[in-house]
Amino acid sequence: MGRLNSAAELEKLREEILTKRDPNKPCVTICSGTGCHAYGSEKVAEAFVENIKSNGLQDKVDIRRTGCHGFCEKGTLVVIFPEEICYLRVRPDDIPEIVSTTLIEKKVVDRLLYEDDDGQKITHESEIPFYKHQSRMIFGNNRLIDPTNIEDYIALGGYAALSKALSEMTPEGVMEEVKEANLRGRGGGGFPAGVKWETTRDAPGERKYVIVNADEGDPGAYMDRSLLEGNPHSVLEGLIIGAYAIGSHEGYIYVRQEYPLAVENLNIALKQARELGLLGSDILGSGFNFDVKIHRGAGAFVSGESSALMTAIEGRVGEPRPKYIRTAVSGVWDRPSNLNNVETWANVPLIINNGARWFADIGTEGSKGTKIFSLVGKVKNTGLVEVPMGMTLREVIYDIGGGIPGGKKFKAVQTGGPSGGVIPEKFLDLPVDFDELTKVGSMMGSGGMIVMDEDTCMVDVARYFINFLAGESCGKCVPCREGIHQMLKVLNRICEGESGDEDLELLDEIPEVLGDAALCALGQTACNPVLSTLRYFRDEYEAHIMKRQCPAGVCKALINYYIEPEKCQACMICLRNCPVGAIDGGKNLIHTIDQEKCTKCGTCLEVCPTRFGAVIVLSGVEVPEPVPQGTEVARG
Amino acid sequence: MKPILIVEDEAIMRESLQDWLTDGGYEVESASQGDEALKAIEEQDFGLLILDLRLPGTDGLEVLRKARERQPKLNGIIITAYPSVQTAVDAMKEGVIDYLPKPFDLNELEKLISQTLGPVQVEIRPKTVTCVIDDREVEVPQGTTILEAARNIGIDIPTLCHHEKLAPYGACRLCMVEIIRGQRSRLVTSCVYLVEDGLVVKTESEPVVKIRKMLLELMWARAPGVQPLVNYGMRYGISGLETQGNSVLGGASKTKFEVEPTFCILCGLCVRYCAEVKGKNAIGFIGRGTEREVVFFPEIASKECANCKECFAICPTGALPSHYALVETDASK
Numbered sequence: 001m002g003r004l005n006s007a008a009e010l011e012k013l014r015e016e017i018l019t020k021r022d023p024n025k026p027c028v029t030i031c032s033g034t035g036c037h038a039y040g041s042e043k044v045a046e047a048f049v050e051n052i053k054s055n056g057l058q059d060k061v062d063i064r065r066t067g068c069h070g071f072c073e074k075g076t077l078v079v080i081f082p083e084e085i086c087y088l089r090v091r092p093d094d095i096p097e098i099v100s101t102t103l104i105e106k107k108v109v110d111r112l113l114y115e116d117d118d119g120q121k122i123t124h125e126s127e128i129p130f131y132k133h134q135s136r137m138i139f140g141n142n143r144l145i146d147p148t149n150i151e152d153y154i155a156l157g158g159y160a161a162l163s164k165a166l167s168e169m170t171p172e173g174v175m176e177e178v179k180e181a182n183l184r185g186r187g188g189g190g191f192p193a194g195v196k197w198e199t200t201r202d203a204p205g206e207r208k209y210v211i212v213n214a215d216e217g218d219p220g221a222y223m224d225r226s227l228l229e230g231n232p233h234s235v236l237e238g239l240i241i242g243a244y245a246i247g248s249h250e251g252y253i254y255v256r257q258e259y260p261l262a263v264e265n266l267n268i269a270l271k272q273a274r275e276l277g278l279l280g281s282d283i284l285g286s287g288f289n290f291d292v293k294i295h296r297g298a299g300a301f302v303s304g305e306s307s308a309l310m311t312a313i314e315g316r317v318g319e320p321r322p323k324y325i326r327t328a329v330s331g332v333w334d335r336p337s338n339l340n341n342v343e344t345w346a347n348v349p350l351i352i353n354n355g356a357r358w359f360a361d362i363g364t365e366g367s368k369g370t371k372i373f374s375l376v377g378k379v380k381n382t383g384l385v386e387v388p389m390g391m392t393l394r395e396v397i398y399d400i401g402g403g404i405p406g407g408k409k410f411k412a413v414q415t416g417g418p419s420g421g422v423i424p425e426k427f428l429d430l431p432v433d434f435d436e437l438t439k440v441g442s443m444m445g446s447g448g449m450i451v452m453d454e455d456t457c458m459v460d461v462a463r464y465f466i467n468f469l470a471g472e473s474c475g476k477c478v479p480c481r482e483g484i485h486q487m488l489k490v491l492n493r494i495c496e497g498e499s500g501d502e503d504l505e506l507l508d509e510i511p512e513v514l515g516d517a518a519l520c521a522l523g524q525t526a527c528n529p530v531l532s533t534l535r536y537f538r539d540e541y542e543a544h545i546m547k548r549q550c551p552a553g554v555c556k557a558l559i560n561y562y563i564e565p566e567k568c569q570a571c572m573i574c575l576r577n578c579p580v581g582a583i584d585g586g587k588n589l590i591h592t593i594d595q596e597k598c599t600k601c602g603t604c605l606e607v608c609p610t611r612f613g614a615v616i617v618l619s620g621v622e623v624p625e626p627v628p629q630g631t632e633v634a635r636g
Numbered sequence: 637m638k639p640i641l642i643v644e645d646e647a648i649m650r651e652s653l654q655d656w657l658t659d660g661g662y663e664v665e666s667a668s669q670g671d672e673a674l675k676a677i678e679e680q681d682f683g684l685l686i687l688d689l690r691l692p693g694t695d696g697l698e699v700l701r702k703a704r705e706r707q708p709k710l711n712g713i714i715i716t717a718y719p720s721v722q723t724a725v726d727a728m729k730e731g732v733i734d735y736l737p738k739p740f741d742l743n744e745l746e747k748l749i750s751q752t753l754g755p756v757q758v759e760i761r762p763k764t765v766t767c768v769i770d771d772r773e774v775e776v777p778q779g780t781t782i783l784e785a786a787r788n789i790g791i792d793i794p795t796l797c798h799h800e801k802l803a804p805y806g807a808c809r810l811c812m813v814e815i816i817r818g819q820r821s822r823l824v825t826s827c828v829y830l831v832e833d834g835l836v837v838k839t840e841s842e843p844v845v846k847i848r849k850m851l852l853e854l855m856w857a858r859a860p861g862v863q864p865l866v867n868y869g870m871r872y873g874i875s876g877l878e879t880q881g882n883s884v885l886g887g888a889s890k891t892k893f894e895v896e897p898t899f900c901i902l903c904g905l906c907v908r909y910c911a912e913v914k915g916k917n918a919i920g921f922i923g924r925g926t927e928r929e930v931v932f933f934p935e936i937a938s939k940e941c942a943n944c945k946e947c948f949a950i951c952p953t954g955a956l957p958s959h960y961a962l963v964e965t966d967a968s969k
Contacts, residue, residue: 206647300924317921322806322828475902475921475928477807479847482854485926486893506892513850516823516843517809 003277005285007163010154013276017155026061026103027081028052029143033068033226034261035383036075040092041065044076047095052103061103064152067142067230070384071130074114079125079143086125087112130381133399135362137370138346139223139386142230147265150272153233159278161349165241166286169352174245175201178348180356182368187213187304187341188419188445188521190367190434196338199328201246203336208248211313211332211339212239214255214262215297215304218417219468221448223372223384224342228255228262231346232269236292238348240279243290246338251292254309257299266294301472305520306331306339308474319474320520341446343372363389367433371444377414377451380405387432394428397451408453412536416445418465418472419525421532422458441532457554458537459544463491465529473523480523483514487527496557499545507534507541549620556600559619563604565590565627567614574604574615588633592626637753638683639663643673643699644715645691649738653686656742662749670694677703682710683753686745689716689723697730704731711752715740767835774831782826782837783811793826793839794848794868796855796952797903802912804828808855808903810868812847814838823847849874850892855901857893862901862953899955900930906947906956916940919947930956932963 004010030036030045045065052061069077074088080102087098090112101107113121114128122128125143145152153159165174179194200208212235216224228235239251255263270292273279281289295313302308303318310331312318323330331337347369351359360368367389373396376382380402387396393413397403404410412422415432421442423430430436434444452461470488475481490506493499511527518524534541543549550558563574563583568590575583575591582598585591591614593604608615640657644650645668657664665682667673670691676682685703687696694702700712712732716723719737727735734748763778769786776785781804786793795811798804804827811826816836823843838844849872856865856874874891902921907930910919918936921928932941941960948956 206651322804322825324824324829470925473925475924475926476904478809478851478854478901481902481926481928482858482893483850486854486857489894502892509850513847517812517847517851519806519809519825 003275005277007167007284010159010163010278010284014154014157014160017151021155024082027064028061028103029064029066029079029081031067031069031075031077031079031143032065033072033142033230034222035068035072036077037261039075041076043092044078044090044095047092048099051095051099055099055104057099057103064146066145067147068226068384069143070136070139070226070386071128071381072383073381084124084126086114086123086128088114129402130383130385130400133391133395134386135370135388136386137350137362138234138343139227139372139384141234142226145231147230147232148268150233150269150276153231157353158233158349159237161352162237162240162244162278163284165244165352166284166288171201171245171247174241174352177356178242178245178351181351181359182366183344183347183351183359184367184434185340186343186347186371186446188416188443190444193340193344196328196340197242197246199326200248200336200338203329205335207250207335208246209332209335209337210239210243210246210248210251211309211337212251212253212345213304213306213309213339213341214253214259215301215309216256216259216342216446217301217304217472218446218448219465220376220450221374221417221446223374223447225259225262226384227342227346227372228259229265232262232266233273234346234349235342236266236269236273236279238345239292240283240290241348241352242338242340242345244288248338249289249291251290252295252313252332253292254295254297254303254313256297256303263294263296270294300474301469302474302520302522305522308520309339310337317474319476320522322519343447364431364433364436366435367444371432371447373432373447373449375401375449375451377449378404378408378453378456379451389433390431392429392431393423396432396449397428401451404451404453406453408455410451411454411456412452412458414442414450414452414461414529415448416443416528417448418469419443419521419528420445420448421528422452422461422536423532424536441528441535443528455552455554457495457550457552458533458540459491459494459550460552460554462529462533463488463495466491466526469522469526473526477517477519477523479514479517480519480526483510483518484523484526486510487514487530491530494541494544495550495555497544497548497555498557501545504541504545543620547620551619553617553619555619559600559617560595560623561593561598561600561602561604562616562618562623563591563593563614564616565592565631567612568633569612569614570633571609571612573607573609577603577607579603584629589629590627590631590633592629595623637663638681639665640684640686640749640753641673641676641682642666642686643668643670643691643696644686644688645669646688649688657746657749660746662753670696670699673699674702677706681707684749685710685712687712687714689714689727690718697726700730700732713745713748765831765833767831767833767837769837770839776831778830780831782813782815782824782829782831782835785831786826786837786839791839794871795827796864796901797905798827799905799909799950802905802908805904805908808851808901810848810851812844814841814844845872848872853891853893856891857895858898859901859953859955860895860897862899864952865901898929899953899958901953902928902930903952904930905950905952906930909947909950914940914944914946916944930959932960934963937963 028048032041048063076090078087078090101109115121183193184190214224280291297303300318303312305320306327307321308318313332327337362369370386370388372386375385385400412424414422423440423442427440437444466488470484473480473484487510490503511531514527515524540551543551553559570588580597580599582594583591605615640662642653650666654664654666670693689696703710714727714732714735717738724735764775765778766775774785774789783793793811796808806825806828812823813826815822815824852868906919911917918940919932922931
């Protein structure tokens with residue numbers, strides 16, 4: 001492939017790629033995203049290569065290692081085209097059967113198909129409920145693309161938007177399109193991207209920067225990672241278009257250190273794009289020059305904050321700046337710098353290709369397009385889901401996520417990462433968009449969605465997030481460094497049953513000062529996990545503090561395990577499994593727990609057969625006197 | 637005096653020249669291309685053109701020629717990175733007053749300009765802005781922070797990380813004040829926030845005092861008994877601080893937070909003084925969150941610190957010498 005010097009040459013290349021590809025030729029795609037990689041997708045891929053070769057099919061079947069498909073719960077995922085047969089939980093041992101049955105005999109391997117709650121098997125990926133209810137505009141191409149091969153991206157229409165912008169549109173025209181589409185930042189605040197672009201373009205100074213924020217750090221969130229790993233060109237194309245609109249010739253992609261595969265695939269993508277003249281000088285013969293560098297972070301959550309990120313790019317410690325001037329005006333080396341998150345940039349080519357009106361038709365009044373969420377926690381189908389803005393929480397959690405496993409009850413969903421908040425059951429029908437989430441005290445954030453069931457203690461949840469933030473505060477300003485530390489101590493006291501009334505006061509006072517006085521957004525929003533759990537679950541805090549009770553039975557210091565004598569069948573299972581020998585009893589003798597010895601590990605509860613259900617958790621009540629040792633089970 | 641027009645396609649050259657001449661008191665316009673320059677000349681009379689010889693499209697001499705059609709007595713100075721006898725001759729034929737090969741001496745250029753346009757009537761009138769701080773009107777030069785403006789009129793806003801020799805740091809947050817613009821009020825850091833016209837500032841309003849009290853108590857838990865904390869504690873009537881006086885550890889547990897002393901409030905004065913004033917970086921921060929601490933870097937400190945120790949004097953807690961003692965002990969081993 002040589003350098004492309006015009007829009008026409010790009011189209012010609014696209015035709016060439018498409019002509020040499022036979023749409024009816026079988027293609028095995030193996031999800032090689034982070035989740036499936038951990039399940040051993042590489043071994044699955046190797047097994048396919050080997051088996052296809054040993055059956056002499058190497059010229060008749062294509063194998064493609066793709067980015068993340070999203071249904072991480074069921075990895076390794078394998079989809080066989082053109083039929084789109086979707087196999088779940090594929091292990092290397094399954095490959096000979098898939099090759100002989102599906103690729104040779106053209107039959108489906110039933111046991112690897114998705115099975116719904118009624119035992120119905122589903123063959124095609126798009127019919128599986130997890131996928132069926134999504135609109136995968138941004139994320140959908142991940143499953144079709146080998147991220148290390150630019151031809152795959154071009155075959156699917158890649159770089160057409162860039163070519164259109166450079167050859168048919170003025171920078172102002174591109175800017176207007178993005179503004180009209182009302183694309184809002186996907187990284188946290190939801191600030192209109194077009195407005196930010198305009199600020200950067202209009203800011204004084206010839207040298208301007210455009211930056212991709214890939215410092216994704218919210219616990220449980222990995223959508224940006226999957227997009228960069230699986231479809232790096234979509235982000236790059238958006239960035240180049242943005243640079244053209246803003247009048248920038250230099251860009252940075254700030255990737256966190258923990259994402260080595262994203263860096264690897266990005267480097268390959270940049271190299272391939274440069275070779276084709278899609279990046280570098282005189283892009284597609286338009287006279288527009290733009291190039292980009294990858295900056296690897298050093299593992300600090302706060303570096304996702306815009307001013308800290310820019311300080312880090314300058315080669316200094318990534319700490320936020322105290323200035324009252326936006327980075328869009330004065331950012332990297334005090335030059336205008338436009339920072340958008342990975343997913344925001346990936347939306348740009350779609351808007352240019354399809355038009356602002358098309359984009360603005362998707363979503364709600366104030367939030368347009370789709371959003372990728374990382375759906376995790378107590379939900380059957382965990383994974384990455386992309387839905388139009390405005391879908392209700394209930395649809396996301398139940399229709400796509402399949403509801404709560406183990407017959408448990410839904411309690412709350414946490415959105416927006418550590419700066420977000422929890423949303424209780426009464427808001428399950430809330431449409432998910434930037435403004436609605438903010439109204440109920442949470443936020444969109446970058447799209448983390450952690451589902452919690454009835455066994456979750458909300459004080460413990462708040463403690464988890466505050467503990468995370470205590471470790472991630474850079475320590476520069478007093479309220480964040482010391483305030484979060486004290487907040488954590490309060491929560492620890494509450495969970496350990498050592499709190500007093502003054503702690504309830506501090507829970508109100510510290511967040512107020514932190515919100516007003518902290519230097520950057522990390523500190524200002526650090527108390528949101530506490531504020532939102534207090535808002536909806538104040539009774540749980542009060543139970544902990546006043547009654548020394550953990551209603552969910554989670555906080556170890558406030559609970560006791562107890563064997564109900566009338567239910568115990570003296571089966572010896574808990575007795576044998578207790579790691580500290582705290583259970584007394586014997587064959588036919590009712591078991592009892594020695595509370596002095598018990599370390600509250602919960603093993604007895606786990607192993608007690610559900611049909612007996614003899615082990616229970618007590619909190620806030622006296623543990624009844626155990627039955628005298630040697631009491632026999634009364635069998636009816 | 638008529639303005640100067642700079643016609644130069646190289647942005648850095650154009651901007652720096654424009655800034656330099658503007659600072660010198662001239663009124664300066666600029667254009668990056670010949671056509672743009674000609675359009676500007678259509679709209680306005682200039683006293684002098686400074687032209688790059690090589691421009692995209694219409695070149696410098698051509699611009700001068702066309703400009704003269706409109707304004708026959710207009711003077712021009714040519715600057716070029718590609719001097720040759722031929723272009724110099726061409727330029728002189730066009731009647732330019734001088735021909736300067738790049739790089740040129742800016743003072744020489746200014747001399748030429750003042751010969752052509754006459755000396756600048758220097759009128760030093762830095763722009764000022766007026767705001768109201770605690771009901772008192774104050775006029776200060778543009779670019780002044782609220783903290784500085786307040787100090788000008790004797791209002792002492794508390795701060796622990798500000799130092800006039802150092803860049804604003806915004807870390808202790810004690811200097812937060814309330815600003816009011818129209819109906820909206822906001823809390824800002826006064827060591828960083830620049831005064832704007834019409835700004836109303838309250839330095840001791842209720843929310844401000846509430847923040848300061850808690851910040852002082854938070855810092856007290858780290859550095860109990862430290863003099864500035866005692867002083868501010870008394871100013872804001874925090875119970876538990878004023879009675880403890882100078883006793884470093886003495887029963888300081890009466891405040892809201894349990895005392896876990898490190899004897900350092902991490903204001904960063906020492907770190908920044910060493911970097912910004914001394915240029916040595918012998919002392920710095922390591923760790924983050926509550927793990928953050930100030931350390932002397934032995935490789936540098938063992939060479940640089942013995943004869944300096946200027947940071948000792950600015951440390952508000954007085955804990956610095958003991959940090960340094962560790963380096964000396966290490967060095968003597």
